[in-house]
Amino acid sequence: MNTATIKTKIDTAQPTSVELAEKESVYSTRQLNLWYGNNHALKNIDLEIGENEVTAIIGPSGCGKSTYLKTLNRMVELVPSVKTSGAIHYRGRNIFDSSYGVEELRTRVGMVFQKPNPFPKSIYDNIAYGPRIHGIKNKKILDEIVEKSLRGAAIWDEVKDRLNENAYGISGGQQQRICIARTLAIEPDVILMDEPTSALDPISTLKIEELVQQLKEQYSIIIVTHNMQQAARITDKTAFFLNGEVIEYDRTDTIFSNPADKRTEDYISGRFG
Numbered sequence: 001m002n003t004a005t006i007k008t009k010i011d012t013a014q015p016t017s018v019e020l021a022e023k024e025s026v027y028s029t030r031q032l033n034l035w036y037g038n039n040h041a042l043k044n045i046d047l048e049i050g051e052n053e054v055t056a057i058i059g060p061s062g063c064g065k066s067t068y069l070k071t072l073n074r075m076v077e078l079v080p081s082v083k084t085s086g087a088i089h090y091r092g093r094n095i096f097d098s099s100y101g102v103e104e105l106r107t108r109v110g111m112v113f114q115k116p117n118p119f120p121k122s123i124y125d126n127i128a129y130g131p132r133i134h135g136i137k138n139k140k141i142l143d144e145i146v147e148k149s150l151r152g153a154a155i156w157d158e159v160k161d162r163l164n165e166n167a168y169g170i171s172g173g174q175q176q177r178i179c180i181a182r183t184l185a186i187e188p189d190v191i192l193m194d195e196p197t198s199a200l201d202p203i204s205t206l207k208i209e210e211l212v213q214q215l216k217e218q219y220s221i222i223i224v225t226h227n228m229q230q231a232a233r234i235t236d237k238t239a240f241f242l243n244g245e246v247i248e249y250d251r252t253d254t255i256f257s258n259p260a261d262k263r264t265e266d267y268i269s270g271r272f273g
């Protein structure tokens with residue numbers, strides 16, 4: 001293919017989701033539709049989520065970002081009115097298959113929420129909670145998991161001398177890193193983050209952003225964010241959602257420098273949303 005042909009292709013065609021997935025896909029979402037009662041909240045979503053990448057989900061309020069995220073670990077099913085069609089393959093298996101164990105899925109896919117939500121327990125017990133549920137009782141092994149998880153969430157040095165203190169007694173930014181450590185303690189494959197820094201101050205936000213950059217070496221991360229600078233700074237791919245549809249999905253630098261769709265450009269430049 002000569003350069004003119006390549007240029008024409010770049011200029012005229014958005015890459016398909018499959019073309020974008022040069023790394024192995026962790027998730028392949030195919031023609032996903034979701035309804036809350038009569039509200040058609042997700043429409044024909046096709047997305048490939050790459051391994052060891054950070055993928056941003058952006059879009060105005062109510063466009064379906066959190067719904068999509070909660071579909072990936074089937075948390076959305078907790079809402080009784082929800083109906084879905086289509087498929088989401090996680091590591092090659094459709095998570096909607098009746099034989100798919102939701103507990104198994106949720107051990108592979110951790111989630112961090114907008115507001116830090118530590119348990120009203122000690123820092124140590126917050127981290128040891130998941131491993132204990134999975135049957136680990138040996139104190140030495142639990143100690144190792146707690147230290148490794150807190151180190152992984154870049155908060156070990158700040159809390160190593162106060163592991164027995166209640167997790168409510170530390171700052172919001174520290175609590176959010178405790179929640180990330182709690183997620184790491186169950187050794188997930190994927191981490192879903194729903195606006196993880198929206199309740200945090202700029203310094204705590206920066207710490208979480210740096211942490212996300214480190215974590216992608218080992219985990220695949222999908223992050224919903226309203227913060228365009230954050231999406232541009234720390235993510236590899238970006239999906240722009242509008243009214244339940246994926247309008248554009250591409251490398252983050254392309255989305256922010258040369259979006260293919262006028263609606264993407266209008267959104268990222270702050271014209272709506």
Ligand SMILES: Nc1ncnc2c1ncn2[C@@H]1O[C@H](COP(=O)(O)OP(=O)(O)OP(=O)(O)O)[C@@H](O)[C@H]1O
Nearest residue numbers: 036039041059060061062063064065066067068079
């Ligand atoms: N539990 C629910 N029951 C009924 N409808 C819901 C529920 N959660 C979300 N919805 C509806 O689904 C649509 C998508 O909502 P969702 O929360 O996924 O959007 P969002 O893009 O994450 O919004 P925001 O940026 O404000 O968090 C909206 O119309 C919303 O009202």
